[in-house]
Amino acid sequence: MLACGVAVATTSFAGGSPAAGTVQLLLFVVLAVLLSPLPFPRSSGDAAAEDGADDGRPVVYWRPGCPYCLRLRARLGRDARLLSWVNIWSDPAGAAVVRAAAGGNETVPTVVVRGQAFVNPDPGWLQARLRAIG
The missing domain is CATH 1.10.287 (Helix Hairpins)
Structure with missing residues (x-):
């Protein structure tokens, strides 16, 4: 570009x-x-993210160019590294998780916390959830 x-x-x-x-x-x-995907922490695959989610860490499904994903990333600041990030454009399994949570659409960001999906959650809500985890 x-x-x-x-x-x-x-x-x-x-x-x-x-x-x-x-x-x-x-x-x-x-x-x-x-x-650019550069502002986001390195994406893990869906399987790796789900393995890390066992400790209660949220998994964020995102895609490059999504303004809502950028907003979430910017609001989280340094706390973003505490999450598992899955780029749905490079991980078909992650895209399938998002479609299942969003009624067949690939609406991102989709955040999964302890098996429950939240489509385009408020960044403040996610920050509070991170504080509660640790």
């Missing part, structure tokens, strides 16, 4: 339009941040 932004902006700069090039580059940078 960033490479495309640089290419488009370079074309605008070369064409004598630095303002348009700057706007285009900024747009591509924003899109790269929104679509």
Whole structure:
């Protein structure tokens, strides 16, 4: 995404339009941040997440580019590393869990706590749940 932004902006700069090039580059940078999986902790597979969930740790099913997932991740801050994260675009079993919880849709974030699924929960609720666990 960033490479495309640089290419488009370079074309605008070369064409004598630095303002348009700057706007285009900024747009591509924003899109790269929104679509990137980098802000999220390393995804574990569904099986590994479920194994870790035995201790009561919530499992968050997410996908890159989801604004609600980004909101949840941002609100959790450092506490996000206490959760198990499963990217449903790279884990078919995780996608199946989400579809089962969300009536056939892949609505994320879906959080599973002790076997109970919560679709797009309030970040404050999840923070309180984390404090209760440990």
